[in-house]
Amino acid sequence: MKLAADLRDFSARLGHSFTRTELLVRAVTHASIATPQRPDNQRLEFLGDRVLGLVIAEALLKADKGASEGLLAPRYNALVRKEACAAVAREIGLGDVLKLGRSEMMSGGRRKEALLGDAMEAVIAAVYLDAGLDAARDVILRHWATRIASVKADARDAKTALQEWAQARGLPPPSYGERDREGPDHQPVFTVEVTLMSGEREIAKAGSKRQAEQAAAKALLQRMERGAD
Known part of the structure; x- marks a missing residue:
């Protein structure tokens, strides 16, 4: 052929x-x-x-x-x-x-x-x-x-890292919720919120729900770790 x-x-x-x-x-x-x-x-x-x-x-x-x-x-x-x-x-x-x-x-x-x-x-x-x-x-x-x-020395994804951070402090796993979905079906934009039982939360947008969850988890983890310094 x-x-x-x-x-x-x-x-x-x-x-x-x-x-x-x-x-x-x-x-x-x-x-x-x-x-x-x-x-x-x-x-x-x-x-x-x-x-x-x-x-x-x-x-x-x-x-x-x-x-x-x-x-x-x-x-x-x-x-x-x-x-x-x-x-x-x-x-x-x-x-x-x-x-x-x-x-x-x-x-x-x-x-x-x-x-x-x-x-x-x-x-x-x-x-x-x-x-x-x-x-x-x-x-x-x-x-x-x-x-x-x-590839990072510790390439755990942000959701896993945030969950481990929460569990190490006696908190239940973070919860994720889809807040919004915009754009056409072939190019959607998802808005996702992640929340800790202690009340802290972050929101992120991305082209897939998984990516938005990862971005939100990363932002929240970074904020919590800065606050612990």
Whole structure:
């Protein structure tokens, strides 16, 4: 199968030349446009998630030979979560080459974080099936290198850190509530409030509910830690 020009350009940005080009075509095919003759990328996504996890785990062990599992686990989670995959997908223009159904295109599918993250995992699987683990490792390390190098010594997400802060002081876990949702369906903005039992609270906005919760938790934790100094 000969690749279309947009997929050839994407393959160059990715850094892998496909022998089995049908794998790349499948990796960028969303369920909204799939047919029995043109399968979607969901099975590849399943495999790519595991390949990415293995390569990132290896890289973290190599990068910090003395780190405990307690430090490695949150770093790993930060690097393999859907947001990280979607960020890489945006950097290499994966959204531009996705094959989507009309309704998904009209709703802004090329910019959706979950859709981009899933497709990035599918592309990783396509590389793995096309050329093996070493090729997949090369692609992953090329595009995750700066993230691996800069992942925080303690990469716990803000919600986890705030919960641990509260529990250490005898407080129940923080509560989160959605205060507002604005914007069109394909580009929503969520407003979320986090509250501690002691009464302290913070509000944050972001393009996904999870991101807004994280931002609110981070702001509240920073404020509480400053107050404890």
